[in-house]
Amino acid sequence: GESVGLHLPTLSVQEGDNSIINCAYSNSASDYFIWYKQESGKGPQFIIDIRSNMDKRQGQRVTVLLNKTVKHLSLQIAATQPGDSAVYFCAELISGSARQLTFGSGTQLTVLP
Amino acid sequence: NAGVTQTPKFQVLKTGQSMTLQCAQDMNHEYMSWYRQDPGMGLRLIHYSVGAGITDQGEVPNGYNVSRSTTEDFPLRLLSAAPSQTSVYFCASRPLNGATNEKLFFGSGTQLSVL
Numbered sequence: 001g002e003s004v005g006l007h008l009p010t011l012s013v014q015e016g017d018n019s020i021i022n023c024a025y026s027n028s029a030s031d032y033f034i035w036y037k038q039e040s041g042k043g044p045q046f047i048i049d050i051r052s053n054m055d056k057r058q059g060q061r062v063t064v065l066l067n068k069t070v071k072h073l074s075l076q077i078a079a080t081q082p083g084d085s086a087v088y089f090c091a092e093l094i095s096g097s098a099r100q101l102t103f104g105s106g107t108q109l110t111v112l113p
Numbered sequence: 114n115a116g117v118t119q120t121p122k123f124q125v126l127k128t129g130q131s132m133t134l135q136c137a138q139d140m141n142h143e144y145m146s147w148y149r150q151d152p153g154m155g156l157r158l159i160h161y162s163v164g165a166g167i168t169d170q171g172e173v174p175n176g177y178n179v180s181r182s183t184t185e186d187f188p189l190r191l192l193s194a195a196p197s198q199t200s201v202y203f204c205a206s207r208p209l210n211g212a213t214n215e216k217l218f219f220g221s222g223t224q225l226s227v228l
Binding site: 042046049 | 146153154156157203221
């Protein structure tokens, strides 16, 4: 899976199936995580976020799961649609005064008809 | 809602030329930042600001200058462009005081090519 540091270039899924995009992080002091979606030629758009005191958070068709034990984050997209085709980034914030987002390299999701 | 506005959208420079990438936000956000995006490397922080008159370096600040004279504007200056600065640049902002989350709002980007 994607890591804030490693690169998983592509993920292809059939339209209507569920998608799971993974992200590994290395800093145990990270206390806030965000998923962004970036369509071609556009800036990243916020999808969903989660704080480290939670294990799961749900939005509209999206769910983020956080496993702090293994430092793993995943984004689940239900009933994937063609409009979901994009690059997905996870980002983390490390607790403390700096509070700068660190981004992973992204996963390209392609939805097949 | 305009949100975060970046200009220009595309720019081609010759090595050694200077230019300023403009960024403006109309959400009264205290925090503004510049990122560059290179293939396979995600977004890397160049400079950021937590308010007018306050700027600080990010992960990759060399070759770039910033200033923050107003809350709304956060221009990024390349004093002497180099081919290594060919990239897509994103400006982003978020509120600081009273914020319930820390998500960044991004502009649509500036694609810069240095020949």
